[in-house]
Amino acid sequence: xxxxxxxxxxxxxxxxxxxxxxxxxxxxxxxxxxxxxxxxxxxxxxxxxxxxxxxxxxxxxxxxxxxxxxxxxxxxxxxxxxxxxxxxxxxxxxxxxxxxxxxxxxxxxxxxxxxxxxxxxxxxxxxxxxxxxxxxxxxxxxxxxxxxxxxxxxxxxxxxxxxxxxxxxxxxxxxxxxxxxxxxxxxxxxxxxxxxxxxxxxxxxxxxxxxxxxxxxxxxxxxxxxxxxxxxxxxxxxxxxxxxxxxxxxxxx
Amino acid sequence: xxxxxxxxxxxxxxxxxxxxxxxxxxxxxxxxxxxxxxxxxxxxxxxxxxxxxxxxxxxxxxxxxxxxxxxxxxxxxxxxxxxxxxxxxxxxxxxxxxxxxxxxxxxxxxxxxxxxxxxxxxxxxxxxxxxxxxxxxxxxxxxxxxxxxxxxxxxxxxxxxxxxxxxxxxxxxxxxxxxxxxxxxxxxxxxxxxxxxxxxxxxxxxxxxxxxxxxxxxxxxxxxxxxxxxxxxxxxxxxxxxxxxxxxxxxxxxxxxxxxxxxxxxxx
Ligand SMILES: Nc1ncnc2c1ncn2[C@@H]1O[C@H](COP(=O)(O)OP(=O)(O)O)[C@@H](O)[C@H]1O
Ligand SMILES: [Mg+2]
Numbered sequence: 037x038x039x040x041x042x043x044x045x046x047x048x049x050x051x052x053x054x055x056x057x058x059x060x061x062x063x064x065x066x067x068x069x070x071x072x073x074x075x076x077x078x079x080x081x082x083x084x085x086x087x088x089x090x091x092x093x094x095x096x097x098x099x100x101x102x103x104x105x106x107x108x109x110x111x112x113x114x115x116x117x118x119x120x121x122x123x124x125x126x127x128x129x130x131x132x133x134x135x136x137x138x139x140x141x142x143x144x145x146x147x148x149x150x151x152x153x154x155x156x157x158x159x160x161x162x163x164x165x166x167x168x169x170x171x172x173x174x175x176x177x178x179x180x181x182x183x184x185x186x187x188x189x190x191x192x193x194x195x196x197x198x199x200x201x202x203x204x205x206x207x208x209x210x211x212x213x214x215x216x217x218x219x220x221x222x223x224x225x226x227x228x229x230x231x232x233x234x235x236x237x238x239x240x241x242x243x244x245x246x247x248x249x250x251x252x253x254x255x256x257x258x259x260x261x262x263x264x265x266x267x268x269x270x271x272x273x274x275x276x277x278x279x280x281x282x283x284x285x286x287x288x289x
Numbered sequence: 290x291x292x293x294x295x296x297x298x299x300x301x302x303x304x305x306x307x308x309x310x311x312x313x314x315x316x317x318x319x320x321x322x323x324x325x326x327x328x329x330x331x332x333x334x335x336x337x338x339x340x341x342x343x344x345x346x347x348x349x350x351x352x353x354x355x356x357x358x359x360x361x362x363x364x365x366x367x368x369x370x371x372x373x374x375x376x377x378x379x380x381x382x383x384x385x386x387x388x389x390x391x392x393x394x395x396x397x398x399x400x401x402x403x404x405x406x407x408x409x410x411x412x413x414x415x416x417x418x419x420x421x422x423x424x425x426x427x428x429x430x431x432x433x434x435x436x437x438x439x440x441x442x443x444x445x446x447x448x449x450x451x452x453x454x455x456x457x458x459x460x461x462x463x464x465x466x467x468x469x470x471x472x473x474x475x476x477x478x479x480x481x482x483x484x485x486x487x488x489x490x491x492x493x494x495x496x497x498x499x500x501x502x503x504x505x506x507x508x509x510x511x512x513x514x515x516x517x518x519x520x521x522x523x524x525x526x527x528x529x530x531x532x533x534x535x536x537x538x539x540x541x542x543x544x545x546x547x548x549x550x551x552x553x554x555x556x557x
Contacts (some may be wrong), residue, residue, distance in 0.1 A: 089461055109461050121458035125476045125551075137472070138464035186462065 041067040041222050042088065042190060046097035048247075049083050056247035057083045061097070063241060063250065065190075070216065070223040072237035074230065074280070076287060080248025081226040082118075085194050088224060089115050101190070111139075114183035116193040120175045122167040128154065128178050129163040135186040146185070153181040156218075158211065173204040180212075184219065191223045198228070209235060210264050230284065234258070234276045235267055242280065244287045252283055341523045350527035358512065358524075359531060366508030369425040370497045373432025377489050381437040382482060385444025389478070390470065402445075405438035411499050418504045428500040435496035436489040443485020447478030483547045487540055494536040 042065040049058040057080045065071050073081050086092040088099055090109040099106045101113075114135065122131045129147065132154055136146035154163055157177040167175055176196055183191055197205045209232065216223065227233050233240045234256050244251040256276055258267060267273055325343045332342025353359045384402075388394045414431050421427035451474050459469045501510020509532050516525040 086457075091457055091461060109463050111463070113461075115458070115461040117454060117458060119454050121452075121454045123455065123473065123476070125479075126472075134458075134464075134472070135462040138459065138462045138468055 039067040040064045042099070042101050042224075044084075044088065044097065044099050047084070047087055047094045047099065048096035049080070049087060049092060050095040058087070058094075059247040059249045061243075061248070061250055065222060065224060066239065067189075067222055068220055069238040070225055070236055071239045071241060072233035073224065073226045073241050073243060074233040074284075075228065075243030075248065076245055076284070077228055079243045079245035079287070081228070081243060082194055084243070084248065085115075085192055085224065085226050089113055089192050091115075111186065112188050113190045113192055114186050114188040116176070116179050116183045116191065116196045118195045118198060120167070120179045120199070122175060122178055124167055127164050127166055128159060128170070131167070131178055132181045132185060135182055139186070149185050150181070153184045154178075156184070156215065157181045171204070172200040173208055176200065176208065180215075189222055191221045193223065193225045195226050195228065197232070205232075212236065213260060213264050230277050230280050231268075234273055234280065240280065242284060251287065254280060338520075339522050341526065345523040346526045346530065349521075349523035350530060353524060353527055353531075359528075362509050362512040362528070364508075366428075366497055366501065366510075369428035370432065370493065372425075373429040373436070373496065374490065374493050376429065376433050377436035377440055377493050378486060380433070381440025381485070381489055382444050384437070385441035385482070385485070386448055386475075386478075388441075389445045389448025390474070398441075399445075402438045402442050405434065406442055410434055411495075414496075414499050415503050417500070423505045425505075427504055428497055431500035431504075432493045432496035435499075436491075436493035439492050440485045440489035443488065444478065444482045447481025447485070448474055450481065451477045479551055483543070487543055490539060490543065491536065494532065494539075498532060 044061050044063045047058060047061040047063075048056070050056050061084060063071075073084060075081055083092065087094045090099075090106050090113070101110070123134065126134070129150055132150040133146040136149060141149075151163065154160060157180050159174060159177050159181065162170065162174065167178070170178065176199070179196070197208045200208065213236065225233075225236060227236075235258075237256060240254040240256060241250055242252045242254065243249065254276065256272070258270060258272055258276075260267060328343040330342075332340055332345070384398065388398050413434065417427045417430055421430060455473050455477065456469065459473050464472070497508075498510050498513075501508050502514060503510075506514060509528060512528045513525055516522070516528065
């Protein structure tokens with residue numbers, strides 16, 4: 037059995053005393069694997085990710101990392117935002133360095149580290165650009181580089197590629213897989229796209245809506261060691277997309 | 290520069306540019322000229338004795354610069370104006386930012402600010418005489434009353450308008466309260482704060498003139514009142530133009546300062 041780095045136990049979230057967004061979510065996240073959280077919009081995916089990030093305190097239940105209960109955000113987790121959450125008045129370099137700056141890392145150190153990750157996500161040459169000068173894909177690469185600088189074990193991504201066009205999304209997905217071959221990270225990836233979940237994830241957690249709770253967990257077991265662009269041709273990939281769609285259908289009414 | 294993103298841009302970016310710097314200046318001068326010309330014609334048409342043509346006002350303006358009338362009046366008006374402006378700007382920004390940051394103060398100060406901003410506050414100015422007599426203090430208070438709520442309210446709104454997603458980002462990276470204010474909240478509020486400062490400074494100029502017209506007959510306000518009283522309408526208008534010019538130059542200087550401190554390219 038895989039080594040579990042993070043688990044949620046009976047997590048429930050109630051907004052404003054009455055809106056039940058999540059109920060009884062118990063989930064194991066294996067170390068070094070990519071876990072996708074899949075479900076229709078409004079089913080509580082962002083809520084679950086924010087609870088794991090320590091930004092929302094759950095109404096019931098706990099989140100544990102290596103068997104220790106979390107209190108708030110921590111150095112073991114870094115978040116990539118759906119809307120990028122870049123500072124519009126700061127350059128790519130300054131944005132990428134934000135996390136390190138918040139940790140009090142010296143300017144020299146943080147710029148060195150940041151430049152390294154800017155290169156790794158393929159943004160070399162754009163260090164001094166401002167977010168409004170970048171395409172959506174490049175903005176999210178900036179957000180990804182920022183999350184990588186802090187060197188956390190767990191990467192939390194909230195529909196990171198949903199705001200970019202289809203071609204760019206595919207490129208970003210491929211690049212993420214390439215990157216994860218180098219960086220040894222545990223990734224929790226929120227998405228509403230079945231294809232994206234099956235393509236990327238080792239474990240797909242399907243949430244049903246209102247209140248959000250785990251409906252099913254699927255293990256794609258797709259071979260990602262070879263050529264990445266061949267993944268979508270594997271019979272197993274096509275089969276799984278169909279299978280998940282038929283089980284999700286019932287929740288999308 | 291090698292920017293693959295720019296390869297496919299339409300030529301509009303680099304084609305005809307309206308409003309380059311020298312062009313803009315030319316248009317402004319032209320608009321002034323047109324106004325002055327219409328004024329000149331209207332003044333010569335003998336609408337009223339109280340409305341002299343522009344040329345007479347211009348002559349009066351120059352003579353008042355050199356005969357010491359402006360110097361004496363501004364020597365009276367500028368010190369309280371400067372003190373009032375300092376209090377308005379510093380106090381307004383501090384109050385606005387504080388209530389923006391510390392929600393518990395909001396319910397206490399906000400109603401006061403909104404009342405001060407919406408009520409015809411100038412009606413309160415004559416009452417200041419009862420409290421402060423005919424003094425510079427009364428002028429300073431008038432300035433602060435008219436200017437500070439605008440500065441505070443805009444600073445507050447600027448702080449409140451900070452993108453919640455950016456705040457969440459700062460929190461997720463465990464930025465300290467201080468860093469969050471310095472690197473996220475203040476930069477995002479900067480435009481609103483400066484807009485508030487400009488409004489507040491306009492308010493301050495209105496405050497000083499009203500105070501000098503209504504309660505403390507000294508300085509610029511007195512120069513206006515006196516010249517109207519003795520029917521030197523050219524001098525009266527020259528004085529009014531002078532205060533408009535001072536206010537305009539101050540506001541223009543503030544814009545320049547803001548552009549210098551925070552180049553707008555970064556703020557799209
Ligand atoms: N801050 C909030 N206050 C009240 N209700 C919220 C809040 N955030 C989300 N919700 C509600 O909780 C449910 C789940 O939201 P969310 O986690 O954003 O879903 P998803 O990310 O899957 O689209 C939705 O019905 C949403 O309206
Ligand atoms: Mg969401």
